[in-house]
Amino acid sequence: MRIRNIVGVDEMLKGNSYFIDTLDNGSVDWQAVFNNNNPIHLEIGMGKGQFLKTLAERNTDINYVGMDKSKELLWKSCKLLDDTKLLNIKITNQRAENLELIFPSSGVERIYLNFSDPWPKDRHYKRRLTHNGFLQRYKNVLVSKGEIHFKTDGLALFEFSLEEVKQMKGIELKEVNFDLHKEEPIDNVMTEYEEKFVNMGKAIYKFIAVVE
Numbered sequence: 183m184r185i186r187n188i189v190g191v192d193e194m195l196k197g198n199s200y201f202i203d204t205l206d207n208g209s210v211d212w213q214a215v216f217n218n219n220n221p222i223h224l225e226i227g228m229g230k231g232q233f234l235k236t237l238a239e240r241n242t243d244i245n246y247v248g249m250d251k252s253k254e255l256l257w258k259s260c261k262l263l264d265d266t267k268l269l270n271i272k273i274t275n276q277r278a279e280n281l282e283l284i285f286p287s288s289g290v291e292r293i294y295l296n297f298s299d300p301w302p303k304d305r306h307y308k309r310r311l312t313h314n315g316f317l318q319r320y321k322n323v324l325v326s327k328g329e330i331h332f333k334t335d336g337l338a339l340f341e342f343s344l345e346e347v348k349q350m351k352g353i354e355l356k357e358v359n360f361d362l363h364k365e366e367p368i369d370n371v372m373t374e375y376e377e378k379f380v381n382m383g384k385a386i387y388k389f390i391a392v393v394e
């Protein structure tokens with residue numbers, strides 16, 4: 183996704199109540215942030231925020247945290263959230279590589295990976311967010327029986343990701359779907375990328391994996 187620089191985005195983000203600067207602050211007391219100990223669901227690579235906003239509106243007893251490495255996209259998410267009065271969603275400027283910094287003890291119940299960058303070149307395979315190095319990080323922050331929900335339009339990335347999960351001890355595949363939209367999926371919330379690909383007639387692949 184190519185995004186134009188936004189002048190003053192750092193200051194604008196810092197002034198927004200939905201944004202938490204974890205590059206400055208590192209570890210976060212999420213219970214204090216949300217003022218409750220409801221379950222935490224995390225989206226890594228949230229993009230413009232449509233998916234997480236919809237979930238937060240539907241499930242007010244779940245706390246949603248969105249992460250993205252792009253400040254410009256985080257700002258777009260802030261603007262989307264500014265029209266709401268949601269108390270159960272926060273977004274932060276962190277990379278998946280630093281997940282354990284902001285969740286130092288396991289406490290995440292669910293991780294969403296939606297249309298993660300495919301990194302198709304062989305030499306970049308370790309950058310894929312379902313590479314076993316990332317799966318290990320997810321295991322470190324997820325509670326027992328916590329789940330990873332992964333959606334993509336890329337068959338090669340999907341097959342790579344299934345293999346990575348199968349080879350990893352302590353994670354089991356619970357559901358695998360090679361055509362999520364073949365029948366109207368119950369409770370599926372579409373992301374911006376998903377809408378685009380579904381409108382193009384592409385198949386959407388999804389798995390759910392559970393940690394021990």
Ligand SMILES: C[S@@+](CC[C@H](N)C(=O)[O-])C[C@H]1O[C@@H](n2cnc3c(N)ncnc32)[C@H](O)[C@@H]1O
Pocket residue numbers: 183226227228229230249250251252255276277278279296297298299373374375376
């Ligand atoms: C292809 S977009 C998908 C956006 C959104 N999830 C959707 O489905 O519409 C991938 C997103 O992941 C973010 N991203 C890529 N690598 C990341 C990383 N290592 N840590 C955090 N975010 C990352 C990008 O900035 C981008 O917003």
